[in-house]
Amino acid sequence: MRKLQEAVSSAKRQFLGYEEVWEEDGSHSVYVDENLVEDPDTDETIKRTKVVRQGKRVIKFKTDKPGFRVAFVNGRPKEIKITPQELITRKKAAKKGARKSKGKKSRAAIQRKKSLRLVRK
DSSP states (O other), X not given: OHHHHHHHHHHHHHHHTEEEEEOTXXXXXXXXXXXXXXXXXXXXXXXXXXXXXXXXXXXXXXXXXXXXXXXXXXXXEEEEEOOHHHHHHHHHHHHHHHHHHGXXXXXXXXXXXXXXXXHHO
């Protein structure tokens, strides 16, 4: 059981982009994946945020660059330009979704509050 937990935590660390190494003398090193670190020379600004999905905390990648979205390329998050057709489709879907969700917003807020309270514990 212990080996399974170590394998899962190792896979999780690799997904999050860092690896921790403990030496025999007790020293501790953290190696960060260079692909996920924000480089000042590039304009990519991918941020990791924690969101709640089905009662569990999930890491979601977001960008603050207008006209771009985050997609996974070879298992890594990357900023990709939104095409004009995709932009129109998103606009239409947002209007339709806003109409449908208007009456459900107060109930969703109550559920979100309850969910976040469970995660903090």
